[in-house]
Amino acid sequence: xxxxxxxLTVQRxxxxxxxxxxxxxxxxxxxxxxxxxxxxxxxxxxxxKTTLMEDLAPRLSIDGWDVRSLRLQQGQxxxxxEERQSLDxxxxxxxxxxxxxxxxxxxxxxRLLRDRRGGGMVIAVHREGLLxxxxxxxxxxxxxxxxxxxxxxxxxxxxxxxxxxxxxxHGGNLRxxxxxxxxxxxxxxxx
Amino acid sequence: MRxxxxxxxxxxxxxxxxxxxxxxxxxxxxxxxxxLRTMLPAFATWFWPxxxxxxxxxxxxxxxxxxxxxxxFNFEVHYTYNAQGRAYKGETYKIGYSGGSDAAEPxxxxxxYPPGSTARCYVDPKNPTNVVLRRANLWVLLVLLFxxxxxxxxxxxxxxxxxxxxxxxxxxxxxxxxGKPAMSPGKTMGCGIAAFSIFAIFGLAFLIPIFAVxxxxxxxxxxxxxxECSIRSSAVxxxxxxxxxxxxxVDLVYSYEVDGHTYTGxxxxxxxxxxSGRSAKEAAVAALQPGTVTRCYVDPADPTSAxxxxxxxxxxxxxxxxxxxVVIGVGGMVAVVVATRRxxxxxxxxxxxxxxxxxxxxxAAAIADLGLGMRGALPELSEARxxxxxxxxxxxxxxxxxxxxxxxxxxxxxxxxxxxxxxQTGGSTDGCVTLILxxxxxxxxxxLLSVPYQLLACFNPRPRLELLPGVLxxxxxxxxxxxxxxxxxxxxxxxxxxxxxxxxxxxVGTSSTTSNSVFWRQTILEATRPEEIINGGEIAISxxxxxxxxxxxxxxKVVYKMKVTGxxxxxxxxxxxxxxxxxxxxxRR
Amino acid sequence: MTGTDNEIGxxxxxxxxxFSPLETLRGTVAWQLDRAPTAVxxxxxxxxxxxxxxxxxxxxxxxxDTLQASDRRRFEIVAPIxxxxxxxxxxxxxxxxxxxxxxGGETARVDLVIAPGGVEKRLELAVDPLDDxxxxxxxxxxxxxxxxxRRQGR
Numbered sequence: 001x002x003x004x005x006x007x008l009t010v011q012r013x014x015x016x017x018x019x020x021x022x023x024x025x026x027x028x029x030x031x032x033x034x035x036x037x038x039x040x041x042x043x044x045x046x047x048x049k050t051t052l053m054e055d056l057a058p059r060l061s062i063d064g065w066d067v068r069s070l071r072l073q074q075g076q077x078x079x080x081x082e083e084r085q086s087l088d089x090x091x092x093x094x095x096x097x098x099x100x101x102x103x104x105x106x107x108x109x110x111r112l113l114r115d116r117r118g119g120g121m122v123i124a125v126h127r128e129g130l131l132x133x134x135x136x137x138x139x140x141x142x143x144x145x146x147x148x149x150x151x152x153x154x155x156x157x158x159x160x161x162x163x164x165x166x167x168x169x170h171g172g173n174l175r176x177x178x179x180x181x182x183x184x185x186x187x188x189x190x191x
Numbered sequence: 192m193r194x195x196x197x198x199x200x201x202x203x204x205x206x207x208x209x210x211x212x213x214x215x216x217x218x219x220x221x222x223x224x225x226x227l228r229t230m231l232p233a234f235a236t237w238f239w240p241x242x243x244x245x246x247x248x249x250x251x252x253x254x255x256x257x258x259x260x261x262x263x264f265n266f267e268v269h270y271t272y273n274a275q276g277r278a279y280k281g282e283t284y285k286i287g288y289s290g291g292s293d294a295a296e297p298x299x300x301x302x303x304y305p306p307g308s309t310a311r312c313y314v315d316p317k318n319p320t321n322v323v324l325r326r327a328n329l330w331v332l333l334v335l336l337f338x339x340x341x342x343x344x345x346x347x348x349x350x351x352x353x354x355x356x357x358x359x360x361x362x363x364x365x366x367x368x369x370g371k372p373a374m375s376p377g378k379t380m381g382c383g384i385a386a387f388s389i390f391a392i393f394g395l396a397f398l399i400p401i402f403a404v405x406x407x408x409x410x411x412x413x414x415x416x417x418x419e420c421s422i423r424s425s426a427v428x429x430x431x432x433x434x435x436x437x438x439x440x441v442d443l444v445y446s447y448e449v450d451g452h453t454y455t456g457x458x459x460x461x462x463x464x465x466x467s468g469r470s471a472k473e474a475a476v477a478a479l480q481p482g483t484v485t486r487c488y489v490d491p492a493d494p495t496s497a498x499x500x501x502x503x504x505x506x507x508x509x510x511x512x513x514x515x516x517v518v519i520g521v522g523g524m525v526a527v528v529v530a531t532r533r534x535x536x537x538x539x540x541x542x543x544x545x546x547x548x549x550x551x552x553x554x555a556a557a558i559a560d561l562g563l564g565m566r567g568a569l570p571e572l573s574e575a576r577x578x579x580x581x582x583x584x585x586x587x588x589x590x591x592x593x594x595x596x597x598x599x600x601x602x603x604x605x606x607x608x609x610x611x612x613x614x615q616t617g618g619s620t621d622g623c624v625t626l627i628l629x630x631x632x633x634x635x636x637x638x639l640l641s642v643p644y645q646l647l648a649c650f651n652p653r654p655r656l657e658l659l660p661g662v663l664x665x666x667x668x669x670x671x672x673x674x675x676x677x678x679x680x681x682x683x684x685x686x687x688x689x690x691x692x693x694x695x696x697x698x699v700g701t702s703s704t705t706s707n708s709v710f711w712r713q714t715i716l717e718a719t720r721p722e723e724i725i726n727g728g729e730i731a732i733s734x735x736x737x738x739x740x741x742x743x744x745x746x747x748k749v750v751y752k753m754k755v756t757g758x759x760x761x762x763x764x765x766x767x768x769x770x771x772x773x774x775x776x777x778x779r780r
Numbered sequence: 781m782t783g784t785d786n787e788i789g790x791x792x793x794x795x796x797x798x799f800s801p802l803e804t805l806r807g808t809v810a811w812q813l814d815r816a817p818t819a820v821x822x823x824x825x826x827x828x829x830x831x832x833x834x835x836x837x838x839x840x841x842x843x844x845d846t847l848q849a850s851d852r853r854r855f856e857i858v859a860p861i862x863x864x865x866x867x868x869x870x871x872x873x874x875x876x877x878x879x880x881x882x883x884g885g886e887t888a889r890v891d892l893v894i895a896p897g898g899v900e901k902r903l904e905l906a907v908d909p910l911d912d913x914x915x916x917x918x919x920x921x922x923x924x925x926x927x928x929x930r931r932q933g934r
Contacts, residue, residue, distance in 0.1 A: 002867035004829050004872035009830050009831065010829075010831060011829050046699075049700060071700075074702055076701075099701070100700055102701070179831065182831055186831070186870070190902065190904065693869070693870045693871050695870040697832050705832075706831050706870055708868065708870050710904065711903070737904075739864055740864070742863050744835035744837070746833040746834070746835050747835050747871045749866075775864065776896050
């Protein structure tokens with residue numbers, strides 16, 4: 001199957017939005033307000049932390065916040081000069097989203113968390129403890145099935161393993177499960 | 192075929208690496224501190240002001256007749272000086288001096304400080320009764336380099352573990368694709384030279400005193416004058432280490448005359464120290480019994496320096512072992528410089544990819560524009576190109592040796608101290624230490640075994656490929672001239688193939704995964720006849736017109752490689768890879 | 781285009797969407813906006829889709845001046861030689877013409893194929909027939925293939 005025809009391209013998967021289970025966006029924003037806009041989104045790899053941050057940001061923008069995002073790379077260690085510059089001028093109306101704060105060195109992380117120039121900070125982490133937990137990202141085979149349906153992949157005619165087995169094989173990491181399914185489709189003959 | 196690649200650099204592994212580095216630094220700081228502590232009193236004399244002193248008396252003291260003395264030859268001196276308006280007497284030559292095992296040095300000092308002469312001495316301003324004729328030799332401070340290397344290595348390791356690196360490309364969408372920024376050739380070269388220079392310095396530090404200096408003296412001694420030496424005492428000296436291994440030396444004391452003056456000598460050969468093999472020393476001592484008059488050789492420029500046997504001792508050849516480290520160090524530095532310069536020259540062609548900066552030279556510069564959408568006629572692509580492998584065998588060997596020596600040295604030391612030495616002395620080993628050492632020992636063994644493998648691979652025949660034209664094009668034929676240099680007769684089979692791979696990288700949050708898929712593989716040569724393998728040849732390459740040009744953007748790549756394998760019986764095979772470029776269709780030929 | 785407000789659209793001549801390298805793309809961009817835009821431009825770009833993150837390359841930009849709230853303008857762009865449109869298992873590279881208007885950000889995009897003969901190249905796994913042969917036959921068959929390639933080169 002050609003890459004552009006694959007239903008699981010990165011571009012199509014990126015269009016999937018975060019599904020809040022058991023609560024609403026209003027309730028989540030309310031909780032963030034109660035935590036004085038300093039909170040953490042907690043979850044393992046591929047559990048949707050980045051997607052949740054991406055969906056939370058525009059909702060805060062609508063509320064009048066200036067949302068600035070830092071997306072840190074694996075093994076990065078320190079903020080780059082550009083990233084530091086992006087923090088300059090952050091005022092009470094600015095909220096900083098930091099994806100990957102675990103990748104910073106302990107000293108750099110401590111510095112960043114101490115930085116109170118902005119009005120708030122939301123971080124994505126693998127473990128609790130750095131900031132109060134706003135939301136714990138969980139996944140399930142049901143969620144995987146729902147996402148595949150949203151991608152237009154019918155469960156009955158879908159090649160490859162069923163959602164439950166795919167979920168179990170990848171330990172709940174939905175990103176890896178979807179990438180594994182990409183390979184299944186890629187191996188299909190070109191129409 | 193899909194290969195999923197990812198990288199992980201967890202906090203846990205960083206902590207582990209840091210602990211290792213801190214242990215290293217601890218060793219260095221501890222031993223460096225101990226050395227510095229013993230050296231400080233002597234080096235404080237460099238801050239004492241000089242003054243003139245008068246030598247009242249100086250003599251050479253020979254205590255070799257007294258048994259068991261480690262430093263039987265001494266220089267005794269008495270002198271007077273003035274300090275802070277008062278007269279003082281001193282008798283210290285230098286801090287820590289208590290004679291030595293070489294008879295020549297005290298005699299040279301007597302000649303340098305004869306009675307009645309004036310010399311410069313150095314007085315402690317806080318206590319004028321403290322005085323020395325000579326300050327400590329600053330070259331001794333170089334020994335601090337040894338612990339400093341440990342500390343420096345630990346600091347470097349900590350820095351590399353915890354420091355930041357710029358992201359190699361911007362995440363998410365980019366309007367303009369950016370090629371991956373290449374590591375600065377200067378930095379690569381600097382790191383390589385620094386790493387190999389450690390080898391060279393260590394090698395020289397042992398090579399010079401153990402081999403070079405004695406060898407130089409042997410050569411110089413060819414012009415020394417003969418004299419008659421009377422043996423006063425001779426014996427086989429025994430020296431045992433704390434591990435119980437015994438070594439032996441020929442301990443002689445003899446007298447000789449030069450220009451009416453009697454001197455004392457104790458040098459048998461130019462090679463200093465002791466070695467195993469008692470019987471050879473016994474034979475030498477038997478031939479030089481006390482009272483024997485024999486021939487010795489005296490330095491005409493310095494009569495205090497003499498030797499009985501001025502030839503090249505067989506044991507001196509062992510002094511060449513550190514030369515291996517020097518060769519590896521210097522060879523590695525040269526290889527790094529050559530490889531970096533060669534890489535810089537090749538960038539003119541290899542930068543023909545979307546988003547990369549244009550090269551500066553002729554055809555390469557024109558080719559470099561192709562990726563972003565070139566219009567008009569393409570440049571001539573008829574230039575042949577000699578393909579170079581991505582990494583040379585000596586570079587691979589150098590890296591392997593460096594790592595293997597380091598790991599084995601470290602693990603071996605702990606293993607000896609923690610396991611073998613207690614076993615040897617009948618003690619018990621620490622079970623914990625043994626358990627911890629097992630995985631490290633296995634790693635060390637694997638690294639050790641990889642060294643001969645890589646060493647053997649260095650002597651492999653090497654493929655030399657010339658592609659004409661140097662850049663392939665879909666639908667166009669090309670030619671490959673190939674041959675092997677080196678011992679080609681050992682090759683039993685040679686195969687050359689070309690592979691095209693698409694590579695896609697996906698980044699989410701902090702993790703990055705790259706998938707590869709081979710979409711084209713073509714074998715262009717399979718040779719098994721000896722004459723064909725030895726002589727090489729020229730083969731035609733047919734490039735399907737369905738292929739796409741090489742492509743390189745931030746997250747997506749199409750890469751072509753030529754792979755050469757050469758089978759050698761009971762020997763590491765030849766395996767080399769060469770990246771090649773595929774131009775878009777439509778170029779003038 | 782329909783009669784609704786704030787629209788922008790692209791029409792390619794002869795409704796052609798496939799081009800060979802160095803061919804001229806001709807077409808019309810038309811827009812109908814509330815008020816005169818500050819900028820309208822046509823961009824020729826390529827983008828990737830597939831298993832990797834998207835890369836985008838804007839190859840040419842054609843701005844228009846003296847802009848009115850509603851207008852039609854002609855454009856001509858020469859298709860570049862590379863990269864050609866292609867699709868493999870992991871990567872698809874596609875070309876597109878995009879029209880954007882500022883400050884409203886109205887956008888129209890038309891996907892194209894730019895490749896030799898106007899046909900997208902496919903990266904399908906080409907298994908070397910030699911791989912399936914017994915080892916003893918490979919040298920002989922390889923020589924035959926080289927002879928055929930030399931003839932092709934002539």
